[in-house]
Each structure stands twice: as C-alpha cells, then as structure tokens.
Amino acid sequence: MREEIRYIAPLFRKCFIQTGVVLVCLFGMQSLHAQTNVSKEYRIKAVFLFNFTQFVEWPSAAFSGPTSPFVIGILGDDPFGNSIDETIQNEKVGSHPLVVQRYKDLRDLKNCHILFLNGSDPEKVRENLLVINHYTLTVSDADNFMKSGGIIRLITENNRIRIQVNPEAARTAELFISSKLLRVSEIFDPKNQPK
Amino acid sequence: MKRRSEPLKRKLIRVILLTCSVVLFLTYTSYFIYEYFTFREVTRTQVATLGKIVAANSTAALAFDSRRDANEILDAFKAEKNIIAASLYDESGSVFAKYPAGISDDKIPRMPGAQGYKFTNFHLEGFQEVVQGDKHLGTLFIEFDMAGMYARLRLYAMIAFLVIVLSFVVAYFLSNRLQKTISEPILELAQTARMVSDHHDYSVRADKSGDDEIGALTDAFNHMLTQIEVQNSEIRSFNQLLEQKVKARTIELENANGKLEVVNEKLVRSNSDLEQFAYVASHDLQEPLRKIQIFTEMAEKSVTDDASVGYFEKIHSSARRMTELIKSVLNYSRLSKTGEQFEEVDLNMILENTKTDFELLINEKKAVIKHDTLPVIEGIPLQLNQLFLNLFSNSLKFSSSEPVITISSRILSDKETSDYDFLHGAKVPFVEIIFKDNGIGFEQQYADQIFTIFQRLHDKRSYEGTGIGLALCKKIVENHHGFITAKSELGKGAAFYIYLPA
Numbered sequence: 001m002r003e004e005i006r007y008i009a010p011l012f013r014k015c016f017i018q019t020g021v022v023l024v025c026l027f028g029m030q031s032l033h034a035q036t037n038v039s040k041e042y043r044i045k046a047v048f049l050f051n052f053t054q055f056v057e058w059p060s061a062a063f064s065g066p067t068s069p070f071v072i073g074i075l076g077d078d079p080f081g082n083s084i085d086e087t088i089q090n091e092k093v094g095s096h097p098l099v100v101q102r103y104k105d106l107r108d109l110k111n112c113h114i115l116f117l118n119g120s121d122p123e124k125v126r127e128n129l130l131v132i133n134h135y136t137l138t139v140s141d142a143d144n145f146m147k148s149g150g151i152i153r154l155i156t157e158n159n160r161i162r163i164q165v166n167p168e169a170a171r172t173a174e175l176f177i178s179s180k181l182l183r184v185s186e187i188f189d190p191k192n193q194p195k
Numbered sequence: 196m197k198r199r200s201e202p203l204k205r206k207l208i209r210v211i212l213l214t215c216s217v218v219l220f221l222t223y224t225s226y227f228i229y230e231y232f233t234f235r236e237v238t239r240t241q242v243a244t245l246g247k248i249v250a251a252n253s254t255a256a257l258a259f260d261s262r263r264d265a266n267e268i269l270d271a272f273k274a275e276k277n278i279i280a281a282s283l284y285d286e287s288g289s290v291f292a293k294y295p296a297g298i299s300d301d302k303i304p305r306m307p308g309a310q311g312y313k314f315t316n317f318h319l320e321g322f323q324e325v326v327q328g329d330k331h332l333g334t335l336f337i338e339f340d341m342a343g344m345y346a347r348l349r350l351y352a353m354i355a356f357l358v359i360v361l362s363f364v365v366a367y368f369l370s371n372r373l374q375k376t377i378s379e380p381i382l383e384l385a386q387t388a389r390m391v392s393d394h395h396d397y398s399v400r401a402d403k404s405g406d407d408e409i410g411a412l413t414d415a416f417n418h419m420l421t422q423i424e425v426q427n428s429e430i431r432s433f434n435q436l437l438e439q440k441v442k443a444r445t446i447e448l449e450n451a452n453g454k455l456e457v458v459n460e461k462l463v464r465s466n467s468d469l470e471q472f473a474y475v476a477s478h479d480l481q482e483p484l485r486k487i488q489i490f491t492e493m494a495e496k497s498v499t500d501d502a503s504v505g506y507f508e509k510i511h512s513s514a515r516r517m518t519e520l521i522k523s524v525l526n527y528s529r530l531s532k533t534g535e536q537f538e539e540v541d542l543n544m545i546l547e548n549t550k551t552d553f554e555l556l557i558n559e560k561k562a563v564i565k566h567d568t569l570p571v572i573e574g575i576p577l578q579l580n581q582l583f584l585n586l587f588s589n590s591l592k593f594s595s596s597e598p599v600i601t602i603s604s605r606i607l608s609d610k611e612t613s614d615y616d617f618l619h620g621a622k623v624p625f626v627e628i629i630f631k632d633n634g635i636g637f638e639q640q641y642a643d644q645i646f647t648i649f650q651r652l653h654d655k656r657s658y659e660g661t662g663i664g665l666a667l668c669k670k671i672v673e674n675h676h677g678f679i680t681a682k683s684e685l686g687k688g689a690a691f692y693i694y695l696p697a
Contacts, residue, residue, distance in 0.1 A: 044260070051258040054327045094328075163259060180255035184264045 039081060044161060045141070045154055046084040049114060052137060052152070053093045055181035058113055059174055062135035063096060070096040073112030075103045075128060076119045112136060117150070125150070134174055146188040151175070153188070164188050204378045211370035212363060219362055223355040230351070234344055238319060239312050242339045245275070246312075246323035250335045253283055254327040257291060265292035272337075279318075280338040283325070291333060307334030317341045380404040384413055397424040474528040477521040484521065488514045523663040527648065530578065530670045540576050542569035542628070546602065549583040556591055566602035570626050572697055574675050582671045585664040586691060590632035593689075601631040606697055615694070623696045625677075630691040636683040645681060 049072060063070075070093040072084065088098040103109050106128055117128055117140040125140065126148040132138060138150045145153045146166055151173060153164040163185040170177050201209075249268060256265035265283050272278040272294050281294040282303040293303060312321025319339040325332045387401040397420050403413045491514065495507040546569060550557070557564070590600050607615075607625045637645065648666035668691075672679040675695050683689035 048259060054258060054330055055255060091330075161260070178255070180252070181259070184255045184259045184261040 039083070041156060041161070042079045042081070043083040046080045046087045048154065048161070048163070049084065049116060049139060050087045050091065050098075052114060052139070052181075053098070055178040056137055056170075057176040057178070058093075058135055061174075062113060066095050068096060069099040071099055071101055071110075071112040071114075073101045073103060073109070073115045075106070075109065075115055075117045078102050079118055106131060114139060116140065117142065117145070136173060137170070137175055138173075147190070147193065152185075155186075162186060166190070203381055204374060207374035207378055208367065208370045211374070212366055215366040215370075216359060216363055219359045223359065227348070227352065227355070231348060234348070235314065235319075235341075238339065238341070238344065239314075242278075242319055242321070242337055243312055243323070245278075246321070246335055246337050249281075249337075250323045250325045253292075253325055253335065254332055257283070257285055257325055257332040258327060262292055266294075266296060268292075269294035270296075277340045277343050278337060279340045280336075282336045284334040284336070286331065286333055288334070303338075304336055307336065312337075314341070317345060377409075380409040380413070384409070384416060388416070391420065397427060470528045473524050477524040477528070480521050481518070484514060484517055488518075523667075526581070527663055527667055527670065530667065530674065537573045537575060539571055540574045540579055541571045542579070542604070545569075545576070545579050545583050548580060549587050552584060553587055553591065560591060560594070560596070560598055562591060562594075562598040562600060564600050564602070567604055569602070569604050569628065570606065570697060572626060572695055574695070578671045578674060582668055582693075585668050586630045589664055590630065590634060590689075593636075594632060594634040599633045602628065603631075604628045607694070625694045626697045628693040628695070630693070631688065632690075633688040636685050636687050636689045638685050639683060642681045642683065646679065 053070065058070075072088065074080065074084070084100055088100060091098050101110065101112060109115075109131070111133060113135065114137045115132060117125055117138060119125055119128075119140075119142060125142050125145060129138060129149045137152065138145075139152045139154065140150055141154045141156065142148075142150075146164060149166075149169055151166055151169045155162040155164055163181075164187075165177060165182060165185040166188040167177060167182070168190065249271070253265055253268050255261070256268060269281050269283060269292050272281050278294075280298055280302055282290055283292040284307040285291040288306050290300070290303070290305075293300075308322045310322055310324050312319055317340065319341055321337060323335040323337070325335055383404070384401050387399055390399055391397060400417050400420065401413045403410050403417075488511070491507055491510050495504070495511070498504060498507060546566060550564060556562075587600070591598055605627055607627055609624075612625055646665050646669040649662040669679055672693055672695065677693065677695040679694070680692045681689060682692070
C-alpha cells in the first residue's frame, strides 16, 4: 500500500516542473467570418480579462476599502462591445464588485486594476504606459506591448490565443501572478529579446 | 457415536488441530476484512487527494483554454498505472481533455456528474470540481482500476491458505508428539485396568507418571486395587471359616441323627415289645381269670350265709371288670399290628350297626340320635365299627340325662384341605365327620390328653370306663391316615372332629 502513497510526490513534481507555456486553443469547428471573427475573439479575450482576476493577486493597498469596486478599464476604442459587461455581470473579486470603465483617451484615465490598452501605435502605447499607476495589470494585444513595458500580451495566432507575461513588469507593479497562470503563459524576458 | 469410541490420542490431536485451524482461520479472516475495507478507504482517500491536486493544477488550463496544458497535467496520471481513465470538462460540461490521449469517448462519461467517488465493479470512479477561488471552472473525472488491488488480496488469501495448511501440518506433527504427555499415562492406566478386568489379577499396580490429575487418578486406582485385594482375601478367609463351620455343624447333625436313629430303633423295638407283652399278657391272663370266674360261681352256689354271698358277688364283679380290661388291652394291641386290607366301607351301615348294638342303652337313656347321610370311604370295616362304637359309648357314658348325639359329615374343599395344618397339605380329598353330644364336656386344655391311653379326666366312681376308648379311636383314625381332634367346654358337651381320606 505504501506504493499507492508514493505516486503522489512525483505527480506534484511533474506538475511544477512543467514550465513550457504554450496555449493550444481550438475554437470548435466553426469557420470564422471577418465580422463574427472579431467579436468571437474579443468575447474570449473578455473572459480572459475576467479570469486574470482569479490568477493575479492585488495588494490590499490597491483598494480604498474592503467593498470598493474592482475596476476593469478599457483605454481607447472598445473592441469587446457588451461581451465584457456580460462576463462580469454579478461577479466579484473577493469582496470587491466588478465594474468596467471605458476611457476614450489618457486624460480620462482613472485608477483601475486591469487596464486593457487598445491600439496598434507602439509610440502611443509606450506613452500611455508611462503614466499608468502601480497596482494596474496592463493587458494588450499590441505587437510591441511587451517591449514598451506591458505586463500581459494576448497574441492571436492560427485561431489560438496565447498569453505572454512579463513577470518583471508585474513585480514592478507590485502584482503577484499565480504560477498556474505562468504555466499556461509564455514568459517575456526583456534581456533575451533580439534588438 | 463413532467419535466416542475414537482413541484418546486421536481425540487430543483432533482438538488441537481444530483449535489451531479455527484460530488461524479467524485471525486471517478478520485481517482480511480489515484489510479489504482499509484498502478501499485508503484508495478512495488517495484518489480523492490526487483528484484535488490535479483539479487545482488544471484551473489555469481551463480558465485560459489551454488544452495542451490540460493534457499535460492529465498525462501525469501515467505515474499511477491503476488510473485507467480521466477527463476534464469545461464550465459548460463538454469534454476539455482526456487521459490517456487516445481513449475513445464512450469510455468516459459524456457529462460531468456530482462531486464524489464511488466503487463500481472493480473500479473506483468519481468527479472532482475544478474551482479557482470561488469560481467554478470545470470538472475532473477519474476512474481507478481496483483489479490490481484485488489481485493482491487474492495473493494474500492464497498465502494465508498455504500458511494455514502448513500450520495444520506442523500442528499435526507437534500435537502428535506433545499429546503423548497427556495420553500416554492415561493409556497406561487403561492398559492396567484392562489387565485387571481380563485376568482378575488385583495384584498389579499402575505406574505413576507425575503429580498432576492423572497421577492422582493413578494413586486412587492403585488404592482401589489394594482395597479390593484386601477385601477379596477377607471374603475368601470368611468363606473358608463358613465352610468349616458348616462342615462341623453337618458332622454334629449327622451324629445327632445317628443317635436319634438308634434311640428311635430302641423305642420302636421296646414299643413292639410292649405291645407284644400286652397281647401275650392279656391273652394269657384271660385263662386264669376264666378259672377264677368259674370256681367263684361254683363256690357261690355252696355258700349260704349272706356275708359270704356278698363277698362272692364282689369277686364276681371284679373278675368281670378285669375281663373287660383285658379285652380292651387286647383290642388296642391288635390294632397296632394291623395287616388288614382297605376296602370300600359305607359309614351309614356302620352307624346302623352301632345303633343296633347300643339299642338297649339308647332306650334306657332316652337318647336322641340325629345324623346326615354319611359317605362311603376306603377303610377297614372292623376298625371303623370299633371307632363308631367307642365314640357312641363315650357320648352315652358322659351324659347326665337324655343325651342328644348329632353326627354330620361333609367333604372338605381343596382350599380347606390345604388350610388345615394337621392334614399336612394332603393332595387327596378329606371327609370331615363330627360327633357332637350334649354331655358333661371337658376343659379345652385337656383336648389332647383325652386321646392318651389310660388317661381319665373323671374319677372311676362317677363314670365307668377303661380309659382306653378314645386312645383306640385315635389309633384307628391314624391307621386310616386321618386325624382326630376334640372341642369342648366344661358342662356344654363335646364335639369330635374326624378327618378321613375320602
């Protein structure tokens, strides 16, 4: 019977050793039209945004009170439509109710916990990132987002969405990213990047 | 029944082996039951733990739609070969990942079920919810094959069975050897007991083997044998003593018998001598007496004076009396040497003769004679005649006035015959004849005396008689193998009971 007990240890080890983080994602059998393609992709991205709340820890200093809202902000044009609102409806992060705030440009920006930056202009993204506070998980699907100092980038590739994470940037923002999230993500290391 | 006659040795071995195997069997059975349930419970706990761990690890894969990661996580089940199937369902309940990768869909449930594990023939399967924080992300299914575990239990059972068999064999040899300490002293004791009962030899003794209960039994047995031996010798010596005593007594008796015979012989001889003498004497006395009577009569005629006539008269009457006496004695002695033949005698005829003989006296005394019809018996006519004469004479003689004589007879029943002691349980039927009178009677205490010769209860003056009559009666009845007895009360008459074989 000792044998039965023994198998647990290697299983643990195996789970944690695995750090190759590539997400293979097949979106059913449906072919994706241009119009629906966008909304479907962003519908998934909206769920991802919500799921980040489960795998990232915010320090209590990020909230003004125990029941103050958890804010998901969208900077620039809103690509999610109301899918993000549907996803977070009636959901909470701990004791904090979830709210979505949309900012037309940087001037409107307020304190938020997750900020999705929409935009493909690398210079603008870099500028935006400079003004963003601590405790904000920055997410974008812009190509140069990681190089500009973003924390999580969503990469769409062959109908799959991959996650790229910069742990260093997260640590700077005083956010703790769960190893589980890291497992399914690609780690971005700015030092190893080709110039 | 068969078991009871089984030798002690086999009984002991059987008891030991039975105890041994029952104990082993119970031990192993309880061990097995414990093992079986513990095993199941431990397995369930482990599988549940494993499920929780894998579920916790697969949260991110489900949350971020990473099938590759999910498959990798499930692939870890390879480490536990008893997990034959596993699958991960997403939030909507459709299959997200499977283990092993190539398993067909019908081997796993299409939809996730309720949280928890259950045993279904040789499998343990169940569902574990995948939750991150309080967010439900999906469900994990695990199927665990118990066959391996059961195979091991079977192996245990086989080993246990072999151990029991081996223990049985070892116990048999051990008990075969060890039972001797108990059975051998008992067998020896039994052997001794058998020797005692077979050969009746109480001098053997059983060997004592120890101070246990068997030792005590041996002691008791030996003690018993000693006692039996002592008692036997006592009985034997007592028997010898008894035999000697019996022998001595027998000799004494024989001596006494011899003496008695001699005395008897002498008595018989002297008796017959006496009777001979009586016969001779009375016979010879008749002659001179007749001469005395004849010459007295002649002298009487020549005497004239009154005084002398008176004297002669007295001489005459004395001589007559003497003649009667001599006749009676002669009769008595004649009866003693009877050689007469028995013949049929009608007692009624005898009675009629007697009445005729006493006719004068009966008339003179105004006597009344009452009688039944008497039977015909085997007897000697002259003697029976004499018997009736004597009894009649007796009754008439000892009566004051107007005597009434009643003669009755009947045949005794078998029961009465055997009831009367004096008939000595005779087999032949008896006749009872009763002579009853209303005379002077006598006291009952003299009932035996009256049958003795020359025995008279009354003085000669009041009643005349020779004192031989009733003695003659007795003699006659005895000659007829009968019995005579009398009952009376003074002044109230007498009854003579005569019993004669019919």
